[in-house]
Amino acid sequence: MEFRQYKTDLVREGLMPEDSQVVSTNNKLVAISPEQGVVYRVSKAAGSNLRDDPHDLGYSHRVSWYAAQEAPVVSPLDREPLTAKGYVISRYPLMIGDVHLSENNADEIFTMTQRISSSLSTVSDNMMLRSLNIPEYVGSRIEDLEGKKISHPGDLDYIRRELTALQHSFPFSELTKDDTGLIHGDFKIENIVSDAKGNLRAIDLDAAAVGPRLYDLSSWRLRQELGDKTPVESVIEIARKKEKWNDDYYKALIGWKAVSSMSFTLRYEDEQTSHRKINEIARAAIKLGGLLHHTEPEV
Structure with missing residues (x-):
């Protein structure tokens, strides 16, 4: 239907x-x-x-x-x-959508991410939360693609290679062992609205989970590199000063997000556009220091 x-x-x-x-x-x-x-x-x-x-x-x-x-x-x-x-x-x-975000909103957005993260205990005390498990998601998508005809098989090989490299150098279990919180899971400009008083609020917590505290910012930074017009770099600068910050973990999370996005694209999106999108994601992640193999999928 x-x-x-x-x-x-x-x-x-x-x-x-x-x-x-x-x-x-x-x-x-x-x-x-x-x-x-x-x-x-x-x-x-x-x-x-x-x-x-x-x-x-x-x-x-x-x-x-x-x-x-x-x-x-x-x-x-x-x-x-x-x-x-x-x-x-x-x-x-009903809230006010299509909010124009600028660097002037950076402090408020940073506070939003902090407060969402720290709400973990309240949420988990009242319901069962899922945990972010990117290796499981990616592995399942790769398994679904095994044996199927793919227009650009190099894309799947590239995703496998990056998955293996990340698991070796930055195991996801290490990133989620400590310093976790409630993550939004799909933090982007479309999921930030304004109430009648002009206060920013988050919506669409469909992908919310227990995960690395820096995940939302690293994911959003990758999204910005792919064209999302947001002040996330200003938010990250505030986080570097006010948060417990680990640049290696931050970049590793960009890599994990990229591998997840590439596998999702290859598994679910149209073959005519998936190869181009996978290359765009790879280039963006490489530029941000998130992928360990500084090459792109083979044609």
Whole structure:
């Protein structure tokens, strides 16, 4: 069933107002009701709302609810997601999107990452959190690709080589052994909004997990190198001064994020564009010192 059919069903059942406007159908239905000032996020109860994520929409709903008690995260309107007619429905207050971020916001964003990270104990005391496990994700994707015809087999070889090199020099288990916190998991400009008072808040904690404290910043820095227009470099400069900072760990996390992104691209995205994207990710990570093999995938 197409995501847009969800709205038709929910309006018919009285679970969503007729004025709701569909704004996204990327892995889930997202619709807003301007009249109510509510954002609806909807998935099928028996399904998964994210590829590679075993949790349904209820997971991000509960993480957001508990994290918002301590961190600038948009809290759902209901303690638990609504379940009806085979759907999971999360309702959130409508915020101001398309926020223009600049270096003037760097301190506020840095504080946001700190407070999200430190909300770990509150969230984990109330629900079961998953742990970030990039080697497992990448290994599973590589296994899925084994024996399949790939337009550019050098891409898969490159990902394998980088995975092996990172495991040898910077084992992911070492990066997650100490100094962990709650990570957002998908920190980017689209997931930062503003409330009515102009305060910045994070949304979409679908990929939230227990992970290395510097993961969100390293991931965001790689995203910036790939074209995301954000003040993340200014945020990192603040973090270097105020946080317990380990540059080797930071660069290793860029490498791990790059390998994860490349394997995701090769596994799920169109073959016509995946080779180009993988090369772009590799070049960006190499520039930032994140990959150990200073070569790019072979054509």
